[in-house]
Each structure stands twice: as structure tokens, then as C-alpha cells.
């Protein structure tokens with residue numbers, strides 16, 4: 001805590017969408033100073049060369065990826081790095097004495113054996129998987145207090161889990177009936193180019209991808225299983241939508257009773273009471289992605305159907321804010337014992 005009493009933060013992966021969003025959001029955090037922006041490929045260059053929108057806002061040269069040097073410049077490090085990179089880097093950063101909030105999927109699964117299957121790379125050492133606290137703030141927020149290492153949830157799991165957990169915990173939905181139909185803007189794929197995100201491939205197009213193979217399936221099932229106290233499996237299909245930001249997770253489940261939309265509204269408002277970033281809509285009103293864009297909100301709405309006995313739950317987030325950088329800062333707030341909303345009071349950008 002050396003910069004005017006502020007916590008010093010470094011960002012590895014500053015040249016990616018998650019990293020550059022951390023820079024944007026942290027400009028307005030009253031207790032955090034970004035003291036190092038880090039790149040493995042462009043060290044030495046001014047960050048504004050690659051990101052002219054930061055001109056006059058942050059004047060820094062990018063630093064290289066050296067854990068000892070990072071520990072000299074910062075108290076906490078956000079690793080906004082690809083899966084596989086975090087697995088190797090995070091243990092070194094923790095050993096160097098830094099607090100870490102990791103945005104990748106590398107420390108979210110408790111069973112190391114699952115990494116080869118879902119992420120196609122070896123698991124990090126089991127000790128670090130055990131040390132990592134899964135930071136779904138509105139559900140497990142109390143676990144973050146005082147810890148050194150948070151594994152930030154995935155974007156799709158954040159929208160999906162916040163949408164399902166209160167109903168599952170209350171026993172209102174059949175745990176073997178859950179179908180999740182999720183859609184993401186293209187920034188969810190990161191800044192790297194690939195055929196999948198080529199303009200001509202995504203514009204005027206709607207694609208389903210990774211059906212039954214998505215790496216977020218074990219993450220979602222791991223948490224739902226803990227909440228339900230018995231094994232939960234889900235059908236999960238992701239879609240790429242021609243927009244920049246936003247995730248909509250539309251979830252279908254059979255109900256264990258004849259619950260109305262108003263019943264769901266009351267249940268969820270009670271569960272999320274005192275958690276300002278979850279906004280539960282009124283009966284019969286479902287949210288749209290633009291209504292949370294640029295903010296840390298997760299908005300949830302319901303439609304029940306007495307004819308089929310099923311409920312449809314719609315949950316939306318901004319994938320780069322609540323699904324990544326915003327929730328990462330919310331987690332750091334909880335780690336430090338600060339108000340979870342500190343520095344995150346963004347009104348959604350509309351239209």
C-alpha cells in the first residue's frame with residue numbers, strides 16, 4: 001500500500017479485452033492504483049500505442065512478465081491471461097507473495113482430472129486448485145474475505161448460476177431437467193483473431209458451438225451439485241451472436257410445484273437481498289443484454305407455464321464486466337473487506 005494509501009495493482013494480459021476493461025474500470029476505483037500493465041508480446045511499448053482510447057488516461061509503458069518484478073511494483077495482480085498460461089503463471093505469482101485474481105478457467109474446477117477433458121491441457125498442481133476460492137460473489141462472497149487467491153467465474157457460468165441457484169436451493173426446480181440456452185457477443189472469444197470471429201462469419205449470422213463440449217459445463221455442474229447436495233447434470237448450448245458485448249442465458253426447468261412468476265420474483269429478491277448487482281425484474285418481465293451493457297449488473301426475469309409445469313429463467317450480464325473484469329474487482333473488494341460495490345457503480349450504457 002504505497003501509492004497514497006492505495007492498493008497497488010498489476011494486470012497481466014493488459015492487451016486483451018479482459019485486461020483493458022480492468023484498466024477502464026480501475027480508473028474509477030478509489031482504493032486501487034494500477035502500477036503495472038503487463039504484456040508478454042509488447043513489453044516496452046506505451047499502452048496507448050495499441051489502445052488509443054486510453055490516450056491521456058493511462059500513460060505507461062507495458063512491462064514484461066516477471067513475477068519478481070511484478071511483486072516489487074504491486075500488491076495484487078489480475079491475470080487476464082489465456083487458459084493454460086494462468087495455470088503456469090499463477091503459482092509463481094503466489095509464491096512471489098502477491099494476491100491474485102485469475103480470470104481464466106484454470107483454477108475453477110476442483111477435480112484436476114477434468115482439465116484434460118474440458119480444457120485440453122494438464123491441470124495446475126492440486127494444491128493450487130485447493131487454494132483457489134471460486135469467486136461467485138453473490139453466492140460465495142463470504143469465502144473471499146481475507147484470502148490471497150480468487151478464481152474468477154466464467155462469463156456463461158456467472159449468468160447461468162445466478163439465474164438458477166435460488167430456485168435449485170429452494171427445491172423449486174427438478175435438478176435433472178435443466179436446459180441452458182446461452183448466447184454471447186463476440187468479445188467473449190477474446191481479442192485474438194480466428195475464423196470463428198471473422199466479420200463475414202459472424203455478421204448476419206447465428207451459430208451454435210461446442211454443444212455438449214463446452215468447458216463451462218463442468219464448472220456449472222460443480223456449483224449446482226454443491227448447492228443441490230446431489231449430482232446435477234445440465235444440457236448446455238452456447239451461441240455466438242453478432243454483437244460486441246453481452247450474454248443472455250435462457251434456462252428451462254421442470255417445476256416441483258405450481259409456482260407463479262410472482263413467487264419466483266419474491267424468492268429471488270429475498271435470496272439476493274443486500275446484493276445490489278443482481279436486479280430481479282418484476283413478474284413477467286425479462287431483461288435484454290443492452291440493459292446491463294457496460295455495467296456490473298446481472299438482471300434476471302421469469303416466465304412460468306402452468307400448462308407444461310416448466311419455468312423459463314432469463315439472465316443477462318455484460319460478459320467483460322460482470323462476466324470478467326467487473327466481477328474480478330468485486331472479488332478483490334471482498335478479499336480486502338471493502339464494500340463489494342466499491343469503484344463499480346456504473347450505470348449501463350443505453351442504447
Ligand SMILES: NC(=O)C1=CN([C@@H]2O[C@H](COP(=O)(O)OP(=O)(O)OC[C@H]3O[C@@H](n4cnc5c(N)ncnc54)[C@H](OP(=O)(O)O)[C@@H]3O)[C@@H](O)[C@H]2O)C=CC1
Nearest residue numbers: 013015016017018039040041080081083104155188190191
Ligand atoms: N472475454 C471475455 O468475455 C471473458 C474472458 N475470460 C477469460 O479471461 C482471460 C482473458 O480473456 P480475454 O481478455 O478475452 O482474452 P484476450 O485473448 O483478449 O487476451 C489475453 C491476453 O493474454 C496475453 N497473453 C497471451 N499469452 C501470454 C503469456 N504467455 N503470458 C502472459 N500473457 C499472455 C495476451 O497479451 P500479450 O500477447 O500482449 O501478452 C492477450 O492480450 C481468458 O482466460 C478468458 O478465457 C473470462 C470471462 C469472460
Ligand SMILES: CC(=O)N[C@@H](CCC(=O)OP(=O)(O)O)C(=O)O
Nearest residue numbers: 103104105154155184185188189
Ligand atoms: C464467445 C466465446 O467464444 N466465448 C468463449 C468464452 C470463453 C471464456 O470466457 O473462457 P473461460 O471462462 O473458460 O476462461 C467460449 O465460449 O469459449
